[in-house]
Amino acid sequence: MRAGHQATGPGAITPDGCAVELYSRLPVGTEPDVIASAVPAGAHILELGCGVGRVTHPLLERGFTVTAVDESPAMLERVSGARTICSPIEDLDLGEQFDVVMLGSFLVHAGDVEVRQALLRACVRHVAPAGCVLIQREGEDWHNDVPRERVDPSGFTVRIVSSEPAGDGAHSVHAEYEFPDATWTQTFLSRPLAREQFEEILTEAGLKVDRYLTDDRTWVRAVPAA
Numbered sequence: 001m002r003a004g005h006q007a008t009g010p011g012a013i014t015p016d017g018c019a020v021e022l023y024s025r026l027p028v029g030t031e032p033d034v035i036a037s038a039v040p041a042g043a044h045i046l047e048l049g050c051g052v053g054r055v056t057h058p059l060l061e062r063g064f065t066v067t068a069v070d071e072s073p074a075m076l077e078r079v080s081g082a083r084t085i086c087s088p089i090e091d092l093d094l095g096e097q098f099d100v101v102m103l104g105s106f107l108v109h110a111g112d113v114e115v116r117q118a119l120l121r122a123c124v125r126h127v128a129p130a131g132c133v134l135i136q137r138e139g140e141d142w143h144n145d146v147p148r149e150r151v152d153p154s155g156f157t158v159r160i161v162s163s164e165p166a167g168d169g170a171h172s173v174h175a176e177y178e179f180p181d182a183t184w185t186q187t188f189l190s191r192p193l194a195r196e197q198f199e200e201i202l203t204e205a206g207l208k209v210d211r212y213l214t215d216d217r218t219w220v221r222a223v224p225a226a
């Protein structure tokens with residue numbers, strides 16, 4: 001388990017506390033539409049932290065080619081139709097460049113600054129000079145608006161129970177996913193990043209914001225700064 005991450009619930013759990021069975025049940029939202037609106041048709045997408053392919057599969061259906069990366073073999077077993085690579089993102093060095101590199105699921109908020117820097121370096125290493133990096137970041141009041149819950153129409157409830165300072169600017173977030181027949185919990189470290197801080201860390205990594213893709217600025221299209 002990665003430091004500061006814990007989880008409970010049935011089935012295999014990834015080093016960052018994600019449950020494979022839970023992610024197999026979660027429906028996809030607007031992510032594929034947001035992504036499709038920001039990249040050329042038929043682009044080759046390097047998806048970092050793909051999980052079971054919740055977003056990968058709709059992207060394949062839309063005609064994109066996807067290389068899907070995750071450090072969990074149990075997650076990758078459920079991905080079909082994409083080339084899969086089992087690796088920590090930090091260590092990934094494929095010697096290839098992609099039209100699009102995608103760092104979704106708020107991974108840019110890694111609690112450990114060195115991990116975050118390594119994630120962004122992996123994005124920069126793999127993006128083509130004329131390509132883009134799509135990043136999903138947390139909403140502005142994400143850590144203040146707690147506790148909160150959302151009842152999904154498909155029949156489960158997700159709760160962000162708490163977000164407590166855990167030292168050095170990181171927060172420990174506790175989440176619960178309650179289904180009629182199973183409950184999963186996840187505790188993970190997340191480093192809040194206001195818009196200015198987020199843009200600064202992109203600059204440090206050699207990227208710049210091209211545009212925000214959603215009104216809440218949670219999806220970002222970044223490009224190489226040089």
Ligand SMILES: C[S@@+](CC[C@H](N)C(=O)[O-])C[C@H]1O[C@@H](n2cnc3c(N)ncnc32)[C@H](O)[C@@H]1O
Nearest residue numbers: 014018049050051054070071072075088089105
């Ligand atoms: C929250 S899940 C989301 C999965 C998928 N992106 C989705 O939206 O359904 C995060 C996934 O990223 C993977 N992951 C997290 N940090 C990683 C890292 N540093 N290197 C490789 N995989 C990582 C986990 O194993 C997990 O499958």
